[in-house]
Amino acid sequence: PFSGLPIPLKMLGQTKKGWLNTAGSRLFRDARSPFTNHFVQRLEAIGLIPIGQSTAPEFGFKNVSDATIYGDTRNPADLSRSAGGSSGGAAALVAAGIFPIAGASDGGGSIRIPASFNGLIGLKPTRGTMPVGPDGWRGWQGASISFGLTVSMRDTKTLFYTMRGTENAAPYQAPKTEWAHHEPSNRKLRIAFSTTSPVGSLVSKEAIHAVEEAVIFLTAQGHDVFEIKYPVNGDQLIRSYYQMNGAETAAMFENISTQLKRELTINDMELMTWGLYQYGQKLSASSYIHSLNTWDAAAVEMEKQFENFDLFLSPATAHPAPKIETDLQSDAIRAELATIEQRSKEEAATIIYQMFEKSLALSPYTQLANLTGQPAISLPTFTTKEDLPLGIQFMAAKGNEDLLFQIGYEFEHAQRFHLPKAYLER
Template structure:
């Protein structure tokens, strides 16, 4: 299908006037409309707006004046992001259906760069959990197996990308919500350093643990999108950072990176598929001349502390809802945030101290290595419509993601790279790479090296 070609390929064909952005947009929209009834990946598909943007792109290319590298490229954004003219429902029936008057800064950057936004992707209510379903808007499913969850909370993003509707979608991550669905659907997922991608209006209920970033089926396309959306904005004071190094700008070749492999005792309770995926990744790194050495970091303890901030965010989201409407909220959200709602100030300050301790330990670790390697998750995708796998003790989803929240609290960049172990039901697993703050360039360079040996797969639902 036309829209599944790489951004570089599309640009070359646009430049030679062999292909129109309108044809590509129609191809993507038709695909979305065919498969979305089965996936429930999209909360909104705006054919008229997408085709209008594509026609404007066509005119720019015809005149030889494209707006940027993303001009005419189909993309999607998660429900949380304000897009002018579209509602911001955040997966909830109690949110306003009124269209936003202004796009959030990173969306405006996409629009200014000529990207063709197809619509908004599904998320659980207020992004509260690591799977994607909600009482008001149903269950989102995994393109590789419709009986399974794509993960969450950016599950609509990953489902849209894994199904080949778009090559990149922009999601958010406060406890793993980009990396979890990337791992469950076999996609790339980048959680940048906190503040790299500006968002407004502020504040977010999840405050300084929520990050915005891309889920993609190709590292080169991911880097191009990231290069457009990142950088400081006056609309978001947390984004007051230097413009980061992105595609091809790493000062350190990936083959020279010092990779620290997290001590196996920290993830030895992972399912066999995850262990096999880690072994496969180590073999690929060895072929590239990289020799990871074992390092220790108590990621589970760091994630447990970080989970406290996540619950505080969920409690804040609930507190912002009129109590008369609580009966319409996801019962799981109410139960999940109950303890955090009663947290005292001394308890919160203790949580801050725990976060600082673990973040400092991670920072010290990066004196020894350039990148930390560990599983993204200890499990594979499970049945859709559930918060935890069948037979799992309890219904708390944060008991099965002990390797992701730590890096939200530390505000460090992390990337999930997919591996497909043989003999484990044909499902992907994620290997997570973490770098020091502001060092996304290391992760992007490493992912480019890995993709040459481990190509990204896209599901065929047609």
Template sequence: MRVDEYASYDATGLADLIRQGQVKPEEVHAAAGAALDAVQPRLNAMVGARFDAPLDHADDGPFGGVPFAIKDLVLHAAGVPQRAGSRLLGGGVPMPADTYLMARFRAAGLATMGVTATPELGFNASTEPVATGPVRNPWDLTRSAGGSSGGSAALVAARALPVAHANDGGGSIRIPAGCCGLVGLKPTRGRITVGPDYADPLLGLGIEFAVTRTVRDCARLLDAVYGAEPGDRYLLPDPRRPFADEVKAGSRPLRIAFTTTPMSGHGEVDLQCVDAVRRVAGQLESMGHTVVEAAPAIDSDAFDDANFIAWTSFLADSVDQIAAVLGATPGPDTLEATTLACAEHGRDLRAQDLHAADRVFNMTTRSFAAFFGEYDVLLTPTTCAPNAPLGHLDANAPDLGARGWYDRIFTFAGFTAWANVTGMPAISLPLATSAEGWPIGVQLGAGQAQEATLLGLAADLERALPWAHRRPAVTVG
């Protein structure tokens, strides 16, 4: 299989070729290896060496033999070192076993070729850790690929991989999807298992899934890996039919609200992002949906204060756990300046602070639940600008402090964290292009367990406003 031929297929297409015997898995893996080797020097999206052979996987899974990569954070595979984007873990700590989701990825047939970069402990809307250097956006090498799943997004956008693992604690699937022109779904809390290491990562904010180039891949992968494991905290009802069927069927007439005001209360929104949302709103109206300008009522200041508590307590706990296990000393030689500041702030929090944050999360969730009783979908920009220049979100900046760093992140990522706080699903789609030729992400959100609504609508928009023909400057083949 030629590398350019490989790059022209999404994951569903490659799986079909392999299943039909038109190409051998080994040929696909060789092409994927050549593709990864071609883009890595320019994008710096992988950490560690590409695997000599893919990790074990089920040949008879729905994605049997399809190339894949795992992000260097939370999810892990047996024997594969994890660095979490931090010098604190040195060259990486080999993990003793698969997480439950990793086992499901293997059962789905995904052939893991390597590990993708993340910012330190995932707390950045850009992926430029001191430990491994910045990931560059394939659309413009001077721009960020987003974070924290920027390594995965850069490789999928450049067509070196059709799909890659990603996770999301404040927008970390959707932000890089928006920056890199991909489909990025954050599923409902509990839809994807986070065990056995976690019950509720990041006080419930953390969600696992992937980034893809097509809506059909997103839906088929969700069909393949959703569901609880024994001991999981949540048990959602199964969908009434496969998510892939929702993509084929499209959406029913929906009540859609849109807003271009950041939920976080931070940040000016680029007029190109505002225009993108308004044009998508017009498109949806022309498709028969009812579209109005409206937004949930929340206390933005209280929301940010609570989210700040969740993140800094998580960083304090993570740093201290890693240091205790490895016998390492957290300091400026092992951690970035803002990670140190956030961890120090997190250590000073009281138990009452976590309960206060939980009260705000509850009030926010109730407000969004009431809103989604009136509307089916909320349409917003994914981020406050199409992307950010490399260096703007420098986690090693010495003078920001903990709250200054939080505010800088969410001045760029002002539209995503609500879905993490509420546990509700949201998806970013590449529905517009900037004057510079960069993709602009547009986000759709819905109420609890309404992935079917989002995927049906996303498929309709993919058909109406297709993006498959767009290619970044760094593209395999």
């Protein structure tokens, strides 16, 4: 279906033999992949032609793309603003009209955040639906998954169904769903919504208004739309997410240190990465297990919630794209990170939470779907008075991508999408 169409690969987790494989890190500035991974093999099998690579923050830890070795990735809607992250380069390439589709991945919102900031469609599929390996099978314990960024529901749905299916060896296997018609279903849905930040942070009036506009539209379409209290403890969940980030970073650098035959230092990586590395080394095996159990409890709760409604609507991000010069940390936090190696586990946990606090306030809604394994999509239905894109997010139960496609088609067919200017001027 995509025969001959060029696609850029994300410079993180989408490897092609002989191509650079930096993961956005200066430590791997000259590294090249010895193989083409299964996700990219599948892209090629459906006719896509990898051409070039897109930028990402170091190891994908940020919701802005500002890796030291690449510099800032800017937003085509406003070059003074960030394209987001971690699939910021992919989003910028699509939003600029260079490619209609780009490889992307999402471990905490890294497809949906840049989709929101750039006026694109960003689907994070159900855990276990996409090809994985051989360069990693669990992807942040199932939180991370590769897919793409697009500008049409047709391409989103076709990409999903032609890419769907993972290896038998993969630890996560998604429930199977049948191909559905491209036309929207006539089924009327029960749609719950919330604009409350799950971590208690400030939500912009624009993000709330984006959801309110969507509620009016959906109600007019005949859907049963109602407000609910945010269904999980977001603060507890995000702390468990940071524990995973730390533990996975420590394990990754343990392997890298062995390969390089030397200890890694603060000079080998960016300060945020160093902080996660040191935090991860302080975590016990039991605390890591507890964090994963927290994810499972949230997944159980959300599946129970989806017995009462079909979709869960929220802002995709709480704010539009930040200015390039926005400091998402502070000098005080950077000073703490520089000495985190000497701190206790509890002190390190506090430093890590503070390190992410400002960036989390930009995008507190996306992480839930990663940790529960459920599918979610950001749709480009709103722009601010400054003409900045701001997406809305729908979540569904595992395997229910078709409901996300249905609702996306309804907005698209009603001409409710606000796509980048590169597509409106054609």
